[in-house]
Structure formats: C-alpha cells, structure tokens
Amino acid sequence: MSVRTAFATALKVLRKKRGLTQEALSGNITQSHVSQIENGKTSPSLEAIIELARTMELSPVALMALVCAAQDELTASDVLELAKKDLQSISLLKVAIPLEVEAKPHPGVAAAAKTREKVQALKEKGFSQADIARELVMAESTVRRHWHRQD
Structure with missing residues (x-):
C-alpha cells in the first residue's frame, strides 16, 4: 500500500473514531484539502500532519504510527515498538534534540x-x-x- 493511501485510510479511520466531519478537521486546512487527502489525491505537508493530529487531539507520532501500520500491515503497537528499538540502537531514545545545532565555524x-x-x-x-x-x-x-x- 502506498504512503498516500495509508495516510488516507488512517485519517478516515481516526476522523470517524473521533466522530468528526471533514469540516471539523479543517482548522488551518480547508475541508476540500482534507477531502483530497482522504481520497488519496494529495499528500499532506508536515505542517498539515501536525495540524490534523492536534485537531484530533493526538500526537503527530500516533497519527504517523497508524499510517505506518496501515502501510506495512502491522499494528500501531508494532510500529511504535520498532521505532523505539531504532532510536535505542542509535542512542537517541532518551535524548532531547536541540532546536538549533551548534554552528561550527569553517x-x-x-x-x-x-x-x-x-x-x-x-x-x-x-x-x-x-x-x-x-x-x-x-x-x-x-x-x-x-x-x-x-x-
């Protein structure tokens, strides 16, 4: 399944689970854009993903876990466990990432x-x-x- 289709599926499932209409999801995103995303006609930007997740009162990570689960035919729990192992393997699971990387002079x-x-x-x-x-x-x-x- 393509990422676009997986996102469309996960968004529809979440929206219906929350009892929301496409119009209710459209804060900074228009209802027509939400419709296009749900129909797999377009992919959302990172900002749109964060906005959609927050409108549904979810973390963006939870939304993306569902998208990845749909794409890979896994459960959200499986996806999150894999993500946790990946971050542990590179020692970034319990590290706060600074907003700005320290600039080193040439x-x-x-x-x-x-x-x-x-x-x-x-x-x-x-x-x-x-x-x-x-x-x-x-x-x-x-x-x-x-x-x-x-x-």
Whole structure:
C-alpha cells in the first residue's frame, strides 16, 4: 500500500473514531484539502500532519504510527515498538534534540582567527610587522591584514 493511501485510510479511520466531519478537521486546512487527502489525491505537508493530529487531539507520532501500520500491515503497537528499538540502537531514545545545532565555524575562519590572535599578541608585545612575519613564518601582507583587524 502506498504512503498516500495509508495516510488516507488512517485519517478516515481516526476522523470517524473521533466522530468528526471533514469540516471539523479543517482548522488551518480547508475541508476540500482534507477531502483530497482522504481520497488519496494529495499528500499532506508536515505542517498539515501536525495540524490534523492536534485537531484530533493526538500526537503527530500516533497519527504517523497508524499510517505506518496501515502501510506495512502491522499494528500501531508494532510500529511504535520498532521505532523505539531504532532510536535505542542509535542512542537517541532518551535524548532531547536541540532546536538549533551548534554552528561550527569553517576551518579556514577558525584558522584565521587563531592567526589573528597570535599577530595581535605579538603586536601588543611591541613586535614590528616584519618581526611577526619572521616569528610566525608568514608573509608580511598576511601580518598586515591581521595587524589592522580587531574582531
């Protein structure tokens, strides 16, 4: 069974189980869009899936467990158990995922920052640009560039 068909089936079952009409499901989603989803004519976006689940007072995971169960001819319990094992196997079952991944500077940017720190430290000790170039074994033009930057 295709994912689109599985989603259509699961959505219809859930909507009827909750005693809701397509119109009642349509908060930020139009009734015609709900109808198209239930008839397998379109697939919902991630935002629509979350909106539909919340309108039915379910977690999006519960909705998707039913969709996956329908697609793979399993029970929702089987799907959730498999998901739990998958997350355990990669050590992410009991880990909160941060909203933003810590940005690491490009290696070239990090290297330039270290060079600038060295140049500025030697400048503060009274070294000339030529002395710093010899000390750090780099071109004087590179020293000049870092000499005048104060990031």
